[in-house]
Amino acid sequence: MHIVICIKQVPDSAQIRVHPVTNTIMRQGVPTIINPYDLFALEEALRLRDAHGGEVTVLTMGPPMAEDALRKALTYGADRAVLLTDRHFAGSDTLATSFALSQAIAKIGETFGSPDIVFTGKQTIDGDTAQVGPGIAKRLDLLQLTYVAKIVSIDLNKREITVERRSEGGTQTLMSKLPCLITMLEGTNEIRRGSLDDALRAARSRIVKWNAADAGIEDLTKCGLRGSPTVVKRVFAPATRAEKAEQIDTTEKTPRDLADELIAGIFSRQPALEDELAFDGDA
Amino acid sequence: MLNMKRDTPPPAAGRASTKRELPEHFKDYRHVWVFIELERGQIHPVSFELLGEGRKLADKLGVELAGVVLGPAGEATLYAVAEAFAYGADLAYLVEAPLLEDYRNEPFTKAMTDLVTTYKPEILLLGATTLGRDLAGSVATTLLTGLTADCTELDVDAEGSLAATRPTFGGSLLCTIYTLNCRPQMATVRPRVMAMPQRVNKPIGRVIQHDVPMVEEEIVTKALGFLSDGQSSNANLAYADVVVAGGLGLGAAENLKLVKNLARAIGAEYGCSRPLVQKGWMPADRQIGQTGKTIRPKLYIAAGISGAIQHRVGVGGADLIVAINTDRNAPIFDFAHLGVVTDAIRFLPSLTEVFTHRLSPHSRDKLAN
Ligand SMILES: Cc1cc2nc3c(=O)[nH]c(=O)nc-3n(C[C@H](O)[C@H](O)[C@H](O)COP(=O)(O)OP(=O)(O)OC[C@H]3O[C@@H](n4cnc5c(N)ncnc54)[C@H](O)[C@@H]3O)c2cc1C
Numbered sequence: 001m002h003i004v005i006c007i008k009q010v011p012d013s014a015q016i017r018v019h020p021v022t023n024t025i026m027r028q029g030v031p032t033i034i035n036p037y038d039l040f041a042l043e044e045a046l047r048l049r050d051a052h053g054g055e056v057t058v059l060t061m062g063p064p065m066a067e068d069a070l071r072k073a074l075t076y077g078a079d080r081a082v083l084l085t086d087r088h089f090a091g092s093d094t095l096a097t098s099f100a101l102s103q104a105i106a107k108i109g110e111t112f113g114s115p116d117i118v119f120t121g122k123q124t125i126d127g128d129t130a131q132v133g134p135g136i137a138k139r140l141d142l143l144q145l146t147y148v149a150k151i152v153s154i155d156l157n158k159r160e161i162t163v164e165r166r167s168e169g170g171t172q173t174l175m176s177k178l179p180c181l182i183t184m185l186e187g188t189n190e191i192r193r194g195s196l197d198d199a200l201r202a203a204r205s206r207i208v209k210w211n212a213a214d215a216g217i218e219d220l221t222k223c224g225l226r227g228s229p230t231v232v233k234r235v236f237a238p239a240t241r242a243e244k245a246e247q248i249d250t251t252e253k254t255p256r257d258l259a260d261e262l263i264a265g266i267f268s269r270q271p272a273l274e275d276e277l278a279f280d281g282d283a
Numbered sequence: 284m285l286n287m288k289r290d291t292p293p294p295a296a297g298r299a300s301t302k303r304e305l306p307e308h309f310k311d312y313r314h315v316w317v318f319i320e321l322e323r324g325q326i327h328p329v330s331f332e333l334l335g336e337g338r339k340l341a342d343k344l345g346v347e348l349a350g351v352v353l354g355p356a357g358e359a360t361l362y363a364v365a366e367a368f369a370y371g372a373d374l375a376y377l378v379e380a381p382l383l384e385d386y387r388n389e390p391f392t393k394a395m396t397d398l399v400t401t402y403k404p405e406i407l408l409l410g411a412t413t414l415g416r417d418l419a420g421s422v423a424t425t426l427l428t429g430l431t432a433d434c435t436e437l438d439v440d441a442e443g444s445l446a447a448t449r450p451t452f453g454g455s456l457l458c459t460i461y462t463l464n465c466r467p468q469m470a471t472v473r474p475r476v477m478a479m480p481q482r483v484n485k486p487i488g489r490v491i492q493h494d495v496p497m498v499e500e501e502i503v504t505k506a507l508g509f510l511s512d513g514q515s516s517n518a519n520l521a522y523a524d525v526v527v528a529g530g531l532g533l534g535a536a537e538n539l540k541l542v543k544n545l546a547r548a549i550g551a552e553y554g555c556s557r558p559l560v561q562k563g564w565m566p567a568d569r570q571i572g573q574t575g576k577t578i579r580p581k582l583y584i585a586a587g588i589s590g591a592i593q594h595r596v597g598v599g600g601a602d603l604i605v606a607i608n609t610d611r612n613a614p615i616f617d618f619a620h621l622g623v624v625t626d627a628i629r630f631l632p633s634l635t636e637v638f639t640h641r642l643s644p645h646s647r648d649k650l651a652n
């Protein structure tokens with residue numbers, strides 16, 4: 001079985017700082033990580049390979065430094081890593097991103113064997129759209145299984161796959177066919193500690209680096225800014241509320257006094273609430 | 284480079300060169316459409332929130348607002364059509380087929396793209412639910428058009444283009460995105476981000492029924508089963524009128540009962556900040572914020588939550604925010620309306636007790652006399 005998993009290198013967003021005047025992201029010194037959601041997909045890919053045999057290829061599109069993310073994925077046990085990097089990809093939106101990635105996946109298929117499953121994370125923490133996975137599926141004409149909580153079974157002979165996927169009001173069980181694209185739900189597994197062997201291998205491994213032409217992309221107008229139907233017109237900081245919270249004075253008050261005062265404050269601002277709460281609460 | 288996908292504005296030069304003229308064949312794309320999400324007979328309320336928002340856009344543009352209903356022939360589907368009118372639609376597009384019973388990507392994508400290419404809307408809105416996000420990505424890619432995901436604000440500018448604003452970088456910044464030279468302009472919006480419009484009793488209006496030739500045999504993916512969550516927290520938290528939430532400031536898993544007790548006393552739902560989910564103190568569907576639920580209660584009480592931007596974006600729609608925190612400089616006080624600088628672990632039991640007392644019928648009778 002050949003599994004391709006798409007990962008993205010993202011800034012460790014908890015530590016992002018925004019320049020107070022220019023409203024741009026201050027990237028300098030911001031550590032990068034593998035998009036946390038992608039680790040669930042990676043682990044699932046590795047488990048499937050361990051159970052059924054085969055190979056796991058990790059793919060990322062990004063700047064040259066995204067190689068770090070790939071190397072990290074190799075230390076977890078991925079077999080091969082492909083970095084898709086080209087200035088022409090700069091400014092890609094989800095449509096252009098899914099175009100480039102799908103072309104690279106097709107090329108991976110030609111070069112290393114057709115994938116049976118393509119995995120992506122549920123979403124990224126920087127782009128945060130959850131659309132790149134479905135975009136790839138559509139472009140490669142793969143059956144699309146999103147928000148997968150569990151892979152129930154795979155029958156490689158019949159090329160059948162059964163999964164449980166999260167829907168708004170419950171869990172849906174779907175049976176589909178390979179090849180398919182799966183976006184993995186978070187919290188479904190835990191990324192393994194890579195073995196020492198894998199770490200050594202990762203350090204030695206050569207990462208396959210492709211530019212647009214290497215990936216077989218001829219039409220550059222479908223890439224990057226030019227290939228993106230959406231444009232960012234304006235970036236701005238969320239408005240702060242003019243006034244701060246009104247503080248209840250706590251000096252020399254018992255918790256009960258404080259509670260009295262807070263509740264009075266709540267009901268004076270939302271008078272209708274008192275009746276509603278009395279009605280709802282099982283007090 | 285690519286990593287900057289939607290994180291930062293493209294360089295000024297790049298931006299200027301993206302100012303493209305809308306191709307002639309897109310100029311007859313008109314009207315605003317809202318996908319009415321119907322799953323297993325249930326309409327997701329986000330559809331109504333979108334109709335409210337779509338109404339405003341349509342009025343600004345001077346065009347019609349349509350609800351799009353995809354489902355099997357039957358009562359639930361008809362009801363969805365009726366509700367679309369009750370929440371503001373001028374007309375409805377309806378595709379009825381037995382294979383639209385359970386949600387599956389293939390037939391829904393087919394039905395939706397068929398409708399779009401036949402009737403040509405300029406704006407198409409969907410809920411950013413698991414279903415809506417699964418569908419929107421496929422539809423946008425099939426139509427090769429732009430899609431702005433998880434918007435928090437929608438507007439049309441002077442030239443009639445959709446201005447879709449969404450948080451970026453985990454909510455640290457907002458950006459406004461346009462789809463310049465493609466139609467329809469697509470956007471998804473998370474449940475509870477937009478206000479619920481007033482429902483008005485109104486007869487069913489114009490319904491355009493559209494046939495999409497599809498046979499079950501050609502649909503590869505089969506729905507084998509569905510296990511409903513029942514009346515679990517999932518829907519309730521997002522749509523609760525009163526929410527009490529705890530954060531890391533509560534210090535230990537067992538202190539979460541203080542939050543639950545208060546919630547029970549006042550008939551509220553309870554939730555939490557993300558670290559509590561990561562620690563396994565609370566299930567993921569209780570998380571409030573950017574990567575959790577967006578809530579819009581009349582009253583939100585946050586105890587031991589610092590108010591990080593990712594939390595804040597999930598609660599900004601609350602009418603009244605009360606924060607309990609030991610640190611008077613905690614960022615939550617920048618957007619809460621009422622604050623108490625105190626130890627939540629000591630304070631919550633008293634708050635629960637006083638609330639209980641005040642809300643009990645007995646004490647209320649006394650007050651009335
Ligand atoms: C991509 C991304 C997505 C995220 N999504 C979310 C999300 O959806 N939701 C979310 O909540 N977070 C999210 N976060 C995390 C967010 O950035 C914060 O780290 C998190 O909200 C902090 O949780 P907290 O307020 O409970 O903890 P802390 O920030 O540690 O704050 C604890 C607070 O408790 C106070 N405190 C301490 N002791 C007491 C006491 N005895 N009584 C009262 N107060 C006390 C402290 O003063 C402090 O203000 C996300 C982060 C990233 C990077």
Ligand SMILES: Nc1ncnc2c1ncn2[C@@H]1O[C@H](COP(=O)(O)O)[C@@H](O)[C@H]1O
Nearest residue numbers: 006061120121123124127129130131132
């Ligand atoms: N530049 C990229 N390179 C590789 N995979 C990506 C890239 N961008 C997005 N993905 C994949 O698509 C998923 C969804 O991303 P997004 O649509 O940005 O939320 C991610 O979890 C990744 O698996």
